[in-house]
Amino acid sequence: MRILVADDDAQLLRALRITLAARGYEVLTASDGAEAIDLVANGHPDLVLLDLGMPRIDGLDVIRAVRAWSGVPILVLSGRTDSAEKVEALDAGADDYVTKPFAMDELLARIRARARQSATGDEPAATTRIGDLVVDLAAKTVRRDGETRGGASVRLTPTEWRLLELFLRNPGRLLTREMLLADVWGPYHRNDAGYLRLYVSQLRRKLEPVPAEPRHFLNEPGLGYRFEP
Amino acid sequence: MRILVADDDAQLLRALRITLAARGYEVLTASDGAEAIDLVANGHPDLVLLDLGMPRIDGLDVIRAVRAWSGVPILVLSGRTDSAEKVEALDAGADDYVTKPFAMDELLARIRARARQSATGDEPAATTRIGDLVVDLAAKTVRRDGETRGGASVRLTPTEWRLLELFLRNPGRLLTREMLLADVWGPYHRNDAGYLRLYVSQLRRKLEPVPAEPRHFLNEPGLGYRFEP
DNA sequence: AGCGGGCGTTAGGGATCCGTGAGGACCGGC
């Protein structure tokens, strides 16, 4: 999550950088409008914190310039409290408006709200490659590499998806029999190792280039299984 | 654009209804939390204005209940100005927070901002081709390819439109039974899989070239349905 | 060599899920 902070107040800029970095955000900074526009274009931020009172280019023009080509969420910071200015900024394309001085925890909460919005909106498709197959867990699709359309090349059953999901979420890690059985079939089937043998076999048949010589779904005798990307 | 206004203050409710209606919005109203949840489920609003201080069900619980199954934008109105309450509401899933008393033009601007957010999403897919049919979600029409004039070749019922809309907005992705049921019939019908079977069947009969061999509305047994363009 | 445990695979049977038709309940318009 990368945030661009644009403000001409160096002290506030520094405070925001520190606070945001401490929350795990990646921070870009700009101190005037031109720099802000440039960094939106070339820095690819996921969210913009924009002060309206910056030199060289008016904040409203920054919003309009950005909105001409980008849909990145814009959260406006401003000292002005009159509603006319808020209306102008929001109608120019801003997504939220906070007046200074502001409570930091409120600002952070509003940032989280905007981050949610972009998280659900655009999905770079959390996708994993297995040989020449591409697995998309969210869309529940497995397509042959290169084929972006046309029905899914491979169909998996619900149980197969649950098992595959566990493997893909823990790449390279050893997953014990009990862990896998408890997560897929529930805690009362920790001893039914036969289920695992059967479904791992089916996953290999559908996903391994050479099912007889597994290279991604590996067995560790006596322990469990491991997924190697 | 349909807006649900939930507030226990009858006078404010009436003022908002009149103001919003004058701006061309369709307005639904609720005066307590339970009614609000019910209307989100069955009224299919595009935006929710929610007062936090309502009887019967706490406002925060309303947010959580709605967020459990719907992504509709929620704009909170509240008399409380302390930032802790704002943070709670925003983190529960609200998209914006306005404190009473508020300036009406600011509220309207924030409503427009939220409306943009949901509107920009569907523009690129305003029209979709299914076989030799062309579906226009905005105009709610289905015409045979080539015929630009004349009445719609195919008529769909309101429920069929809601279902079709979900499919067209998520092309290629698997939509689970629960997701579809919750979005079309509300969260209290997550188990009525029979509804889905029936209406998918009707969509296929009206939209598939060969209803008996569906190529666009596909079923994944045990999981849900998938729309393939 | 003989044996036993863990592993991979195959082949059904029973349960669940799906597609579709018919018909009743409800509503607004004429």
Place this chain on the structure above:
DNA sequence: GCCGGTCCTCACGGATCCCTAACGCCCGCT
């Protein structure tokens, strides 16, 4: 009151999936 449209309930044949049982195979142990 009548009627067309929409939504929902119910029922049943067929498709799909999950689980059980059984059979080789490999490897380490006796």
